[in-house]
Amino acid sequence: MTRPLPASPFRTAEQKQTDRAAKRDALLLAAARMFNERGFHATSLDDVAASLGVTKPTIYHYLGNKERVLIECMRIGLVRLQEAASAANLTQGTGVEKLRAFLVRYAQVNMSEFGQCVIRTGDELLSAQGLDELRSLKRPIDRAMRAFIAEGMADGSIAAGDVKMLAFTLAGALNWPARWYKASGALSPEAIAEQLTDILARGFLPRPS
Amino acid sequence: MTRPLPASPFRTAEQKQTDRAAKRDALLLAAARMFNERGFHATSLDDVAASLGVTKPTIYHYLGNKERVLIECMRIGLVRLQEAASAANLTQGTGVEKLRAFLVRYAQVNMSEFGQCVIRTGDELLSAQGLDELRSLKRPIDRAMRAFIAEGMADGSIAAGDVKMLAFTLAGALNWPARWYKASGALSPEAIAEQLTDILARGFLPRPS
DNA sequence: CCGCCAATTTACTTGGCAGTATATTGCTTT
DNA sequence: AAAGCAATATACTGCCAAGTAAATTGGCGG
Numbered sequence: 001m002t003r004p005l006p007a008s009p010f011r012t013a014e015q016k017q018t019d020r021a022a023k024r025d026a027l028l029l030a031a032a033r034m035f036n037e038r039g040f041h042a043t044s045l046d047d048v049a050a051s052l053g054v055t056k057p058t059i060y061h062y063l064g065n066k067e068r069v070l071i072e073c074m075r076i077g078l079v080r081l082q083e084a085a086s087a088a089n090l091t092q093g094t095g096v097e098k099l100r101a102f103l104v105r106y107a108q109v110n111m112s113e114f115g116q117c118v119i120r121t122g123d124e125l126l127s128a129q130g131l132d133e134l135r136s137l138k139r140p141i142d143r144a145m146r147a148f149i150a151e152g153m154a155d156g157s158i159a160a161g162d163v164k165m166l167a168f169t170l171a172g173a174l175n176w177p178a179r180w181y182k183a184s185g186a187l188s189p190e191a192i193a194e195q196l197t198d199i200l201a202r203g204f205l206p207r208p209s
Numbered sequence: 210m211t212r213p214l215p216a217s218p219f220r221t222a223e224q225k226q227t228d229r230a231a232k233r234d235a236l237l238l239a240a241a242r243m244f245n246e247r248g249f250h251a252t253s254l255d256d257v258a259a260s261l262g263v264t265k266p267t268i269y270h271y272l273g274n275k276e277r278v279l280i281e282c283m284r285i286g287l288v289r290l291q292e293a294a295s296a297a298n299l300t301q302g303t304g305v306e307k308l309r310a311f312l313v314r315y316a317q318v319n320m321s322e323f324g325q326c327v328i329r330t331g332d333e334l335l336s337a338q339g340l341d342e343l344r345s346l347k348r349p350i351d352r353a354m355r356a357f358i359a360e361g362m363a364d365g366s367i368a369a370g371d372v373k374m375l376a377f378t379l380a381g382a383l384n385w386p387a388r389w390y391k392a393s394g395a396l397s398p399e400a401i402a403e404q405l406t407d408i409l410a411r412g413f414l415p416r417p418s
Numbered sequence: 419c420c421g422c423c424a425a426t427t428t429a430c431t432t433g434g435c436a437g438t439a440t441a442t443t444g445c446t447t448t
Numbered sequence: 449a450a451a452g453c454a455a456t457a458t459a460c461t462g463c464c465a466a467g468t469a470a471a472t473t474g475g476c477g478g
């Protein structure tokens with residue numbers, strides 16, 4: 001670890017930019033937690049601000065309006081999902097290996113604060129523009145999942161079938177924990193993600209050993 | 210068909226009860242549709258009433274308050290799910306046969322108006338009592354699903370594993386269509402339900418045969 | 419040292435909607 | 449016919465929360 005320099009009270013422009021980003025992130029995290037706990041409409045920006053010891057106009061200073069707060073929370077979750085897709089794509093192996101790597105990470109992200117926001121937020125809460133914006137973030141993730149599936153079907157590592165319907169099934173099963181997962185539970189997100197993925201891979205019918 | 214009697218303007222007590230129930234149901238259906246389309250908070254009871262050509266106090270007359278409207282919508286969905294469980298239980302056959310019958314119906318109900326309400330309504334929208342009330346309707350449904358699974362594992366028609374985790378997986382995958390299904394789509398709810406269930410049964414890994 | 423911009427506050431405006439008070443009409447029961 | 453109840457309307461109250469205006473402070477560039 002690099003030893004911290006004797007702290008100077010004079011921050012560079014870069015430091016200030018970082019500070020600003022840190023504050024913004026803190027606001028988003030606080031907001032995401034409250035949105036998940038109480039729902040978007042039931043969370044007032046006054047409450048979010050108060051939970052960090054500041055006041056509402058501060059939020060408006062950093063984020064502009066309430067919908068922006070929600071969208072930025074979702075964006076963070078969606079970026080993580082996109083990263084999961086990119087990472088899985090680097091795995092070299094058959095389609096099913098990529099798919100599994102992706103699904104496990106996908107499920108984990110959905111149990112994180114920002115991931116939960118993505119899942120729990122219904123389309124009806126957003127304006128038309130907000131919806132567009134998010135759709136263009138969601139689309140590549142969905143496409144990635146389908147690409148992994150298609151690749152697996154092509155190389156024989158995944159059972160032949162309807163790509164889209166399989167994607168819906170997998171997404172549904174792995175989105176759902178966003179609704180019930182609590183950090184206080186016995187199982188870790190990693191464990192849950194592994195188990196769900198395994199069940200989806202094998203199906204509930206017995207397999208000849 | 211019994212020929213309708215020459216309509217009398219004098220309704221019996223029974224007819225009036227039926228009329229009242231029909232009006233109540235119409236209100237609930239209109240409310241469920243709007244809740245699903247725009248979300249609970251974004252739907253005002255003024256709007257719901259107006260969509261049937263009446264005014265808000267009429268809704269209060271039949272249902273008391275807004276939360277009651279939502280709960281009664283959900284109750285209808287949950288009763289249908291309960292019926293699905295009972296029906297599946299009458300099927301005689303192995304655990305897996307009962308489970309499959311249940312799952313297919315379960316998925317279908319979740320795509321109906323009232324079923325969609327059940328899935329789309331987050332816990333955070335309800336008061337503590339409302340939540341209790343609904344939980345006691347949900348519990349037996351969840352128990353039924355787990356019972357089918359356990360029975361199947363016991364008789365060997367379902368692969369051995371963690372009952373609870375399998376139930377979560379299945380429920381998640383079959384709940385999710387409540388979020389994306391639109392009646393205008395190409396596939397019927399029945400077809401979707403069958404396909405999803407099949408994928409869940411067989412898993413995405415190829416099966417020897 | 420002066421004026422500007424970032425960050426933040428207090429205090430206000432505004433709109434929407436849940437819920438209610440009260441009136442009206444007409445059927446039913448005594 | 450009188451009293452009562454079911455069903456419905458109009459018009460109101462009250463609250464909550466989003467968003468905004470204006471003031472304040474302090475660092476920073478010229």
